[in-house]
Structure formats: C-alpha cells, structure tokens
Amino acid sequence: MTNALAEAYSTAIRGMANNAPRALVRRALIEAEDLDPSLDASEDRMREYVAAAATDDPLRRALHLNIARWDNAPEDGNPWTNQTSANTEERRATIIAALGLSELTAKEFAQHFPISHQCGPTVIASPWDPWYSDEIRRDRAFYWTHYENYLREDRGWSEGSIHDLDRATNHVVERLIDPARPKPGRTKGLVVGYVQSGKTANFAGVIAKAIDAGYRLIIVMTGTTNMLREQTQRRLDMELVGRENVLRGADESDETVRQRVDYLDDEDWAKGRFVSHGVRPSEVGRPDIHRMTTRDFDYRKLQQGLPALEFERRDGTKPLWHPDNLYTSDARLIIVKKNSSVLNNMVKDLKTTGDRLADIPALIIDDESDQASINTTDPKTWTAENKKRTAINRHISNLINMLPRAQYVGYTATPFANVFVDPHDAEDIFPKHYLIALERPLGYMGASDFHDMDSSIPDNEKTFANSAEKAHLRIPDERNKNKDAEDERQLQNALDSFVLAGAIKLFRQEIAPEKYTRAFRHHTMLVHETMRTDGHRSRADAIRDKWRTSGYLTGSALSRLRTLYTEDFAPVTDALKFGDPMPGSFDELAPHVSRAARQIAPNGAPVLIVNSEKDIEQEELDFDKRPVWRILVGGNKLARGFTVEGLTVTYYSRNAGHAEALMQMGRWFGFRPGYRDLVRLFITTPVRDALEAACWDEEDFRAELRQYAAMVNGRPTVTPEDVQPLVSRHGLRPTAPNKMRNAELVERRTLSKEPSSGYPAINNQALLDANIDACIPLLQAAETSVQFPTTGRPFDALTGLVTQEQMVEVLKKLTWKDPKHFAADLAWIATLPHEVVREWQIVMPQQKNRTKVNIRGVGKYSIHGRVIDPNGHIRGNADSLHRTACDLQVAATEHIGFVLLYPVIDKTATEEEIADDGYPQGVVMALSLRLPRAAAPKDRNPLLYRVKNRAMPKYAIVDTD
Incomplete structure (x- = not known):
C-alpha cells in the first residue's frame, strides 16, 4: 500500500473519531479517489499494510485508538453497540461488522489491537446535566489534540494508554458545569490515583479539555514545597502550554527576551522537546494561555498589573461566559503552592479585578488535596456562627465561594482524609458531586510489584519468578544480633546494587541508544530515614565514607559485584522476563562499572542532601536542567508528590504515624521503563509489614468504590454523599483526622x-x-x-x-x-x-x-x-x-x-x-x-443507613462528645 493510500485510510478512520463506526473501505476509496484514482484501495491491501507496519505507523495508531474507543463505548446513548457489553468479543464483532470488514481482517486486527481488559475508572457521582458532547470534543479539541500528540510522539505513550487517559479525563470534564451555561454552578469532585502513577498527566489532560471547552481561569494548587510547584509548572509549560504561549510573540534570540523567558537555558527547550502548536493559538481562533506564574516565581501580588487578570470580551454588552465572548477570550493559568501568603495574595487580586467574578468559568485543581487542604481544627472550638478553619482550608473555601462558576477537582493517591470531610459543609471540599478512582495504568510498578499481598506460596518455595518480595525487596537478616554490623552490610549492598544497576543501564544504552538514552538520563538512589536535617547530614557523611572505601574505581569491588550480579541481578532479570538486554556474563559488564561510578560521583561526590537547609555547599538538584546520577538523602521534601526521576534503589527505614503518610513516602512506586527488573527496595520487616497493610487499606477502599458504582439507566444509584465509604484498617490508622460519622450502616448488600x-x-x-x-x-x-x-x-x-x-x-x-x-x-x-x-x-x-x-x-x-x-x-x-x-x-x-x-x-x-x-x-x-x-439487591442500592443523631439528619459527620 502506498503512503497516499495509507493517508486515505487514516483520513477515513479519523473522520469517524467520537462517532459510530461506518463502512471503512468505502470511505477510504472516496479519499483515495482525490489522491490518486489509479491506486488499489482494496481491503486486502489495507490488511497487508497493517500486518507489515510498525507500531508507530500513523494508520495503525489511528486504527488502534478508534477501535479501543469503540470497544469501550457505553451502551447507553450508542445504539450502534446493539447492547453489547464494552470490551467483549461481541462488541468487537459488532465494530467489525459496522466497519464492513472481513473475518480475515478481523483476525489481523485482533492480533495487533487486542481487546483491553482495563475496565476504566470507577465513578461514583451525583446526577449531572450532560453537556460535554462528541461534537464539543471533536470541534474544539485544540490543546487536547496537541497534548495527545505530545504524549504519543515525545513521551512514547501507546495508543492504548492514550485512550485510557482520554476516557478518564472525559469522566472528569463531563461532570463540570457547561462553561457557557447562563446559570452559574459549582461542582466539587475527587480523583483518586495511585502514588506516582501519572495523576499529573490526568489533570494536564483535564486542563487541556477544559480550556478547549471554555474554562478561562485555571488555578493549580500543588503541595507545600517549591520543588513540587516548580516541577508541576515546568511539566505543564512543557507538555500543555507550549513554546508559543511561553514566548508570547517574542524573539528568543533577543538578549532582553533571554533574560525574562524562563526556559532558554533548559536542555529540553533547546532540543525542541517543549510542545509546539505551530502557530500562536489566538492567530487561528483558539485561546492563548497567559501564564501568571513561571517556573522560578510563584504567584506574586500583581499591584499595577491587575489588568493581566482581566479577560478579553469581543462584545462588551455580554458577559464573559456568553459564547460570543467565551471562545474568543484567552485563558489564565496560575500554578501555586499551598502557602497562606501566596493564596492570600491571589484571592485579594481576584477580588479587585475589573471582571465580574460570577462570569468567569474557573477550574481549580488541588493536587495532593489531602495535604494542607483539609480543615483539621478541633470541632469543639467551633460555634454556630464561626466554624474555625485552618489557613489553607480557609483560602480554598474563600476562593471557591467568590467564584460562582468554580469547579473544584481534588487529586490524591491517599483519599482517606478527604472522604471524612463533612459533606454538608457547603464551604468545605467534600467531593459531593463525584468521586473517580483511576485504574492502575499499564507499566506502573505499584504495591503488588513489591509485596506478596495475597500469595499462598510458602516462604521456602518462593522464587524470583513467583514472589515480588523476593525479586525486589531486600530485608535485613534479623538473625544477626549485631544490628550495627547488619546495617553496615545492608548499606554496602544498597550502594553496590545502585552502582551495578547503573552499569547495566549503561550496557543497555550502548546496545540500543534510541530506546534507552532518554529513559536513563537520570539514575538515582533515595536514602530516607528521618525528617531531621541533622540526621541527613550524618547519614550523608556515612555514605561518603562508605563510598570511598567501596573500591568502585580501583577494582576491589568487582568480586562483590560479580557475586551480586550472578546471585541477584541476573537471575531476577531472567525470572521477570521484561525483555531488556543483559550481558552474557559479568565480565562483559565489568567495564561499565567504573563508568557508572564516575557518573554517580564526579569529583568523588556521590551524595546530594535534599532538605530545607540553605548552607549546604553542593550542586542544586534539578532534574530539568541536567542529568542526575546521584544518591539523594532527604526527608519530607522528597515525599508527597515530588517525582524522584530515575529512582532505582531505595534505602528506607523511617517509620510513619499513619498509613497516608507511609504511602506518600513510597517514591519507589511509579514507571520504570527499561529498568523494572533493576529496582531494589531496602526496608526493615516492620516497615514492610506496615506498608503492606497500608496497601491493603487502599485496595479495600477501591474495592468498596467498585461495588458502589452501579448505574441504572445511565444514572447513579449511590452518590459520594450517600456512601461515605468505610475505610478499612489493616494496621496504621487510615489518616490523621479523627472524626465520627452520623450515618450508621444497617445493611451492606x-x-x-x-x-x-x-x-x-x-x-x-x-x-x-x-x-x-x-x-x-x-x-x-x-x-x-x-x-x-x-x-x-x-x-x-x-x-x-x-x-x-x-x-x-x-x-x-x-x-x-x-x-x-x-x-x-x-x-x-x-x-x-x-x-x-x-x-x-x-x-x-x-x-x-x-x-x-x-x-x-x-x-x-x-x-x-x-x-x-x-x-x-x-x-x-x-x-x-x-x-x-x-x-x-x-x-x-x-x-x-x-x-x-x-x-x-x-x-x-x-x-x-x-x-x-x-x-x-x-x-x-x-x-x-x-x-x-x-x-x-433489586433496587441496586448496596448500602442501607440510619441516622445516629436524629437531631442532625443531614450531617454525616458530627462531634458526638
């Protein structure tokens, strides 16, 4: 098949995006007629092309993405499905018939585009007014299309992963209020992901679709540290905002521009890895994105710059939300950390803008929404007239209340604190309109990759192949009564594992540089034992001393590393069978050991301390500007939301007070492309057991949600307010807040x-x-x-x-x-x-x-x-x-x-x-x-409640003391 005919089929399949499947060959013939009437556009030629094409071929990608969408389409509202269930053989047969394709082609498609067994997010929602139609998604998809292409071309996402993200973000955006609706309205929701599982990618997709749909004020609240805010700002600027919106028409070769544009010294900017829209969006009738914060600067009081927060209106006689104004106005993006003075400045500036706040469709993303956002004041100090709030909670409450068209979306991996919020406090952040639990993404390393959570295999029968713990966890020998000597041995083993893993990465990069070079840009080890900064200094000194005597450059380490390779790394890689290359012997790997050691410790400095201290003389930790091959020693700054790039070895022994904190410390969870088999976690038995218990709490919570997510005639039977999901407790308490429920469960059906x-x-x-x-x-x-x-x-x-x-x-x-x-x-x-x-x-x-x-x-x-x-x-x-x-x-x-x-x-x-x-x-x-x-149950209602305090029938949480 020629490129012209491939283009004809691609155009035909894309023309059916977000619509029902139609006769594919007939439509491709029409397109081919315009390109070259002499070409053979038969189904046989198309099938041959698909069989021979690479996985990143544009036609294969278009087919894969659209077939996945049709596979997963809901029965309600899609009569073409003939009431076949999503992601079944019956649904696929219906699609093939609608496309008018033969059994031979169906078999070819089944091989290349298998039916996904991902069941999609779990959604519990109140009834909503559907507005986010296929037409809106198709006709206004500017930022989403560019973001989707970025993930495909620059991040290497598969069509299946892009489809899963498209589906998950649709679930969020469709539950917002139509931004062009005359009547204002607010919604509050919660999106529950996994630790380090791509929540940022989800809310970046939500922002892209929201701006396309008409939301014009976007506020993203990150965690409480500058590191996380800066990481989030850069990520959104790079993947969503794009070069044209960063430059705003300026010539980047101009020296004065170079002094005020924040990414001109960034390697990814220089290499063209920031998304480019090809044109300034406003020049083609799409909204520009005005950044009100930059990578280096959090929100500052605008003072004389208040007009920057005022929105353009083509027709001054109509409000901003009116379609005549909304789709010709630009968007404002503010990315702030959850700091009282920063949020206070932003709230004050919004109050003094020239626009009516009631007219501004606003989207508020609260990342790590269980951190700082929750009101933790003692209910006993409240009065009927004054419900005391913590500073951050008060600012968020004020922000939501002053924007009648505000849509609040919380994101977290540890939702226990959020579901204990009083759902009838109209000014608080309980997700009363929807609660969405994202499915575990493909390629993610989570709890089941580190713990034998429900295995019946006896310990003496566990192998690297059948035991996640045996493959990835390294636990001290509790039979050794000399604890100091055992700790010393464990630290040496962790450092050896880090160097050996680095050598294997260099070997793989040499074998296939196009596959591994970007994936291995960073190679890190995390040492996390205490939140005390003096403890960080002493541990860093101990690691430096150990490094100097380990012999990675003199060759004296080779004997230890040979044993570690033959008894640990080589058999683990062979057992896990991820398909990444390994040397035939340690001798083949040995030359890479010294290279890895030099990259980890240039000038003999392998350690970076990452905490709040300012007087440490060392290079800055900056994953964006330079490759980082280092051992990172720190505490809270390296937890909760911050992505430790290239994390391969973790040495962790810090205890945590509750499950939420422990799970958020789990930086070892995440995506490890090309080195899943090399990941090692050094932890003690008590921490292992506490972490496993916390993982069970999380899994039980998700299982509860799945059981409550039944829909009848396309409408929910249970809402977040009704459910108040019961959070189980396998070990540590689920979260710090200690509140009582007013709803007493009678039957769980x-x-x-x-x-x-x-x-x-x-x-x-x-x-x-x-x-x-x-x-x-x-x-x-x-x-x-x-x-x-x-x-x-x-x-x-x-x-x-x-x-x-x-x-x-x-x-x-x-x-x-x-x-x-x-x-x-x-x-x-x-x-x-x-x-x-x-x-x-x-x-x-x-x-x-x-x-x-x-x-x-x-x-x-x-x-x-x-x-x-x-x-x-x-x-x-x-x-x-x-x-x-x-x-x-x-x-x-x-x-x-x-x-x-x-x-x-x-x-x-x-x-x-x-x-x-x-x-x-x-x-x-x-x-x-x-x-x-x-x-x-015939009524599809899984829970029956009765009120404990009948004087307060609508309050799920009350102080019962």
Missing part, C-alpha cells in the same frame, strides 16, 4: 465479603477458640478432596456444602474485634431467602509439603501464614488465585454461594512451632465469601 483484619487479636486465645468452634460445621462439611480448576495453576482443596441456614448460624456465632465489623454484612445475608441462596460451597485450599494441623479432632488441615498488623490482628485476606477460582464458579451458578475458609497464623511461625497433634496458639479462622448473582 455487596456480593463479595472479605472481613480481612477484623478478627480478634491473636493473643486473645479464648475468642479465637470460640471462632474455631463456631466453624466446626464448615470443617465437617469440607470432607471431599478435589483439585480446584482455575484459569492458572489448579490447587488442591477440601470442599463440601452447607445450607443457607447453617451458614447464617455459623456467621452469627463469630466474634470480631469490633462488634460492628461484620454486623451490616450479616444483617443482609440473614435476610436472603432459600430461593435466592440455596446452599454454600465450602472451599478449604490445601498446600502440599506443609505441616497440617489437627483442628478439634475433625481433621487435619493446611495452615496458612499471614501478616500480623502492628495492633496484633492478622490479615486474613484470601489468595487471589483462590478468589478468582470461586468467582468463576459463582458466575457459572445461580443460587450457590462460595466460602473460602482458611486457618491462618502468623507467617513468621516456623514449622517447629506448628504442632502436629493439635493446632498452635494464635490460629484464626478466616473467611472470604462470594454470594450468587441472584442475591444482588
């Missing part, structure tokens, strides 16, 4: 139940024994030995059936650490009649080659190791393999529930501690329940 760490403490043997006695009917029923089928490896299990009445009786006898923990679940299960749940199948997974214990003389059973949280409660979650197997069985049945039953014990217990003639101390009977589809 969800089809999966994972009581998790709600069991009695392991030192309360009497209650544990009582729970074992309660479960005897289940043990007696599970007498048949089977090999349970799964989509992966099958597993051995004991199984049997009990009636609904027997199951309810067992659940009623169980005791929990909090009497309310399972009460709402049991209240609902007990109401289910026999015709809905006829019986329950008990499934007790059994492990080979493990000691089995005798429980009450009923039989001998495998005992499963689980993590104990800091409060002495075991985390009894089911293994994901076993859950998946039961889910498949539930889907194939109509009226049978499934119960995974595990006797669990502290995972650190040795075989010797597990008695053969009776169960040991601390055994917990853990359950995971899966109810049949017939049990789904």
Whole structure:
C-alpha cells in the first residue's frame, strides 16, 4: 500500500473519531479517489499494510485508538453497540461488522489491537446535566489534540494508554458545569490515583479539555514545597502550554527576551522537546494561555498589573461566559503552592479585578488535596456562627465561594482524609458531586510489584519468578544480633546494587541508544530515614565514607559485584522476563562499572542532601536542567508528590504515624521503563509489614468504590454523599483526622465479603477458640478432596456444602474485634431467602509439603501464614488465585454461594512451632465469601443507613462528645 493510500485510510478512520463506526473501505476509496484514482484501495491491501507496519505507523495508531474507543463505548446513548457489553468479543464483532470488514481482517486486527481488559475508572457521582458532547470534543479539541500528540510522539505513550487517559479525563470534564451555561454552578469532585502513577498527566489532560471547552481561569494548587510547584509548572509549560504561549510573540534570540523567558537555558527547550502548536493559538481562533506564574516565581501580588487578570470580551454588552465572548477570550493559568501568603495574595487580586467574578468559568485543581487542604481544627472550638478553619482550608473555601462558576477537582493517591470531610459543609471540599478512582495504568510498578499481598506460596518455595518480595525487596537478616554490623552490610549492598544497576543501564544504552538514552538520563538512589536535617547530614557523611572505601574505581569491588550480579541481578532479570538486554556474563559488564561510578560521583561526590537547609555547599538538584546520577538523602521534601526521576534503589527505614503518610513516602512506586527488573527496595520487616497493610487499606477502599458504582439507566444509584465509604484498617490508622460519622450502616448488600483484619487479636486465645468452634460445621462439611480448576495453576482443596441456614448460624456465632465489623454484612445475608441462596460451597485450599494441623479432632488441615498488623490482628485476606477460582464458579451458578475458609497464623511461625497433634496458639479462622448473582439487591442500592443523631439528619459527620 502506498503512503497516499495509507493517508486515505487514516483520513477515513479519523473522520469517524467520537462517532459510530461506518463502512471503512468505502470511505477510504472516496479519499483515495482525490489522491490518486489509479491506486488499489482494496481491503486486502489495507490488511497487508497493517500486518507489515510498525507500531508507530500513523494508520495503525489511528486504527488502534478508534477501535479501543469503540470497544469501550457505553451502551447507553450508542445504539450502534446493539447492547453489547464494552470490551467483549461481541462488541468487537459488532465494530467489525459496522466497519464492513472481513473475518480475515478481523483476525489481523485482533492480533495487533487486542481487546483491553482495563475496565476504566470507577465513578461514583451525583446526577449531572450532560453537556460535554462528541461534537464539543471533536470541534474544539485544540490543546487536547496537541497534548495527545505530545504524549504519543515525545513521551512514547501507546495508543492504548492514550485512550485510557482520554476516557478518564472525559469522566472528569463531563461532570463540570457547561462553561457557557447562563446559570452559574459549582461542582466539587475527587480523583483518586495511585502514588506516582501519572495523576499529573490526568489533570494536564483535564486542563487541556477544559480550556478547549471554555474554562478561562485555571488555578493549580500543588503541595507545600517549591520543588513540587516548580516541577508541576515546568511539566505543564512543557507538555500543555507550549513554546508559543511561553514566548508570547517574542524573539528568543533577543538578549532582553533571554533574560525574562524562563526556559532558554533548559536542555529540553533547546532540543525542541517543549510542545509546539505551530502557530500562536489566538492567530487561528483558539485561546492563548497567559501564564501568571513561571517556573522560578510563584504567584506574586500583581499591584499595577491587575489588568493581566482581566479577560478579553469581543462584545462588551455580554458577559464573559456568553459564547460570543467565551471562545474568543484567552485563558489564565496560575500554578501555586499551598502557602497562606501566596493564596492570600491571589484571592485579594481576584477580588479587585475589573471582571465580574460570577462570569468567569474557573477550574481549580488541588493536587495532593489531602495535604494542607483539609480543615483539621478541633470541632469543639467551633460555634454556630464561626466554624474555625485552618489557613489553607480557609483560602480554598474563600476562593471557591467568590467564584460562582468554580469547579473544584481534588487529586490524591491517599483519599482517606478527604472522604471524612463533612459533606454538608457547603464551604468545605467534600467531593459531593463525584468521586473517580483511576485504574492502575499499564507499566506502573505499584504495591503488588513489591509485596506478596495475597500469595499462598510458602516462604521456602518462593522464587524470583513467583514472589515480588523476593525479586525486589531486600530485608535485613534479623538473625544477626549485631544490628550495627547488619546495617553496615545492608548499606554496602544498597550502594553496590545502585552502582551495578547503573552499569547495566549503561550496557543497555550502548546496545540500543534510541530506546534507552532518554529513559536513563537520570539514575538515582533515595536514602530516607528521618525528617531531621541533622540526621541527613550524618547519614550523608556515612555514605561518603562508605563510598570511598567501596573500591568502585580501583577494582576491589568487582568480586562483590560479580557475586551480586550472578546471585541477584541476573537471575531476577531472567525470572521477570521484561525483555531488556543483559550481558552474557559479568565480565562483559565489568567495564561499565567504573563508568557508572564516575557518573554517580564526579569529583568523588556521590551524595546530594535534599532538605530545607540553605548552607549546604553542593550542586542544586534539578532534574530539568541536567542529568542526575546521584544518591539523594532527604526527608519530607522528597515525599508527597515530588517525582524522584530515575529512582532505582531505595534505602528506607523511617517509620510513619499513619498509613497516608507511609504511602506518600513510597517514591519507589511509579514507571520504570527499561529498568523494572533493576529496582531494589531496602526496608526493615516492620516497615514492610506496615506498608503492606497500608496497601491493603487502599485496595479495600477501591474495592468498596467498585461495588458502589452501579448505574441504572445511565444514572447513579449511590452518590459520594450517600456512601461515605468505610475505610478499612489493616494496621496504621487510615489518616490523621479523627472524626465520627452520623450515618450508621444497617445493611451492606455487596456480593463479595472479605472481613480481612477484623478478627480478634491473636493473643486473645479464648475468642479465637470460640471462632474455631463456631466453624466446626464448615470443617465437617469440607470432607471431599478435589483439585480446584482455575484459569492458572489448579490447587488442591477440601470442599463440601452447607445450607443457607447453617451458614447464617455459623456467621452469627463469630466474634470480631469490633462488634460492628461484620454486623451490616450479616444483617443482609440473614435476610436472603432459600430461593435466592440455596446452599454454600465450602472451599478449604490445601498446600502440599506443609505441616497440617489437627483442628478439634475433625481433621487435619493446611495452615496458612499471614501478616500480623502492628495492633496484633492478622490479615486474613484470601489468595487471589483462590478468589478468582470461586468467582468463576459463582458466575457459572445461580443460587450457590462460595466460602473460602482458611486457618491462618502468623507467617513468621516456623514449622517447629506448628504442632502436629493439635493446632498452635494464635490460629484464626478466616473467611472470604462470594454470594450468587441472584442475591444482588433489586433496587441496586448496596448500602442501607440510619441516622445516629436524629437531631442532625443531614450531617454525616458530627462531634458526638
């Protein structure tokens, strides 16, 4: 196929963007007729071209992106779907038929454009007025189109990832108020991502689409540090604002311009990596973006420059929001850190502008919205006339209230504080209109890449291939009673790992420079042990001393590095199979070791201290202006939102007071293109366990949201205000605020139940024994030995059936650490009649080659190791393999529930501690329940509440003291 015909097909497929699929070949023939009537535009030629084309070919990309959109299109409002479910074979067949393509082409497309198994964001929302139509998205997509192209061309995003971002940002933008609507209105929402998972990319996409749609005042509030604000400013300037808006018509070769434009000494600016729109947007009828802040300067009081905040209006007799003015006016972008004086200056300037604030469509992005934004004052100090607020919360409240068309969107990876905000405080930031949980993006390294969160594999059977912890975590040897010597050994191992990983990066870069050079621009190690600055200095000195005696340049380190390579790095890379090249032997890698060491420590200085101290004589940490190959020692400045570029090795032993803080310290989460196999995390066992517990809190929160996100006839059945999702607690408290709910849950009517760490403490043997006695009917029923089928490896299990009445009786006898923990679940299960749940199948997974214990003389059973949280409660979650197997069985049945039953014990217990003639101390009977589809509530409402304080029926949170 010629380039001309490829262009014809590309034009035809793009012409259907955001619309229903139509006859592709016929449309391509029409386009080809204009290009070259003699060309063969047959489907066969197109199919041959797609089969041979590279993945970045424009036609392949256009096909991939649009097919992915059609695959995922909702049934409601799209009659062409023929009511086929999104991302299914039936939907794909409908698309192929609508495109008029043959079975041969369908098979070719299935190979190159597989159906995505990403299910999209989880959305809980109040009813809204749909306004963000396909026509708006198509006809006004200026900044979004350029941002999309930037991600594709400069960041190397796949079409699938771009589609996922397009879909997720649509969910946010469509829930804002139409900026051209005569009646003003505010919305408040929350977007929940993962730590270091690309939240900035999401809100950059939201800003692009919002400006295209007509929002003209964009305020982005970052965290509380200059480093994070500067990083966010540069990122948005580079990827969204673009060269033309930075220069504003100035000639960058002019010396006076060079002194006032902030990126002219930036390597990425010089190499053309800042997005270019090709023309100043206002010259083609699109809005310019006026930056009210720069990379080096936060918001300053404008004084005589107030007109800079006043918006252009073509027709002075009409308000700014009127279409005659809105689409010909420019946008203002303000990026500020959450600092009281900075926000105060901005609020004062807005109050004194010449524009009516009620006319300005404004978008407020609150990044790290659980930091500083939450009102943490003591409710006991409030009065009816004066609800005291913290300074930042007060400024945000004032900002929202003074802008009647303000749309507030909070972004965070740790949302627990946000969902505890009083939803009926009209001036606060509770996300009353929508709560969107983003899906885990492709290529992201998160909790499951570092923790064996629900693995049933015994420790002695774990390998680099089947254990994330074994592959990436390095934990001190607790058998070594000399703690100082063990710490010294760990630090040496961490430094060796950092140098060795750097050498492997240099090897890969030499093999494929076009693939790895940009990915390996930065190579960093993070040492995070304390927030105290004097501790940073002493640790930095210790690392420098260790570096000087490590022998990376003299060759004396080669023996240690050879052992580390052959016993750790080479087998881990081989087991993980990410496809990145490795040397055939350490000898092939050895020449790169000294090169890596020299890059890490030019002039013998491998360490940068990153904290608030001003008197440290060292180079500045600036990932934008120069490559950084260094060991970074710091505390809070390197946490919460700040991206540590190229982070490969982390040495972390700092404790945290609550799960939110611990998760935000997790800079090792994120994207590691080309070096996922090289990432190492050096942590202690208590920190590992606390972090894993925090990860479970997060996963449970997301699971709760997914269960509450049901839609009926395209409208939500549950809103954020109704839900007030229950935040579980596996270890540390979820967040610092301590507030009580006024809504008391009566029934939780969800089809999966994972009581998790709600069991009695392991030192309360009497209650544990009582729970074992309660479960005897289940043990007696599970007498048949089977090999349970799964989509992966099958597993051995004991199984049997009990009636609904027997199951309810067992659940009623169980005791929990909090009497309310399972009460709402049991209240609902007990109401289910026999015709809905006829019986329950008990499934007790059994492990080979493990000691089995005798429980009450009923039989001998495998005992499963689980993590104990800091409060002495075991985390009894089911293994994901076993859950998946039961889910498949539930889907194939109509009226049978499934119960995974595990006797669990502290995972650190040795075989010797597990008695053969009776169960040991601390055994917990853990359950995971899966109810049949017939049990789904007819009204689709998963939660039933009653008010605790009837004098305040509309308040979800009240001070009950």
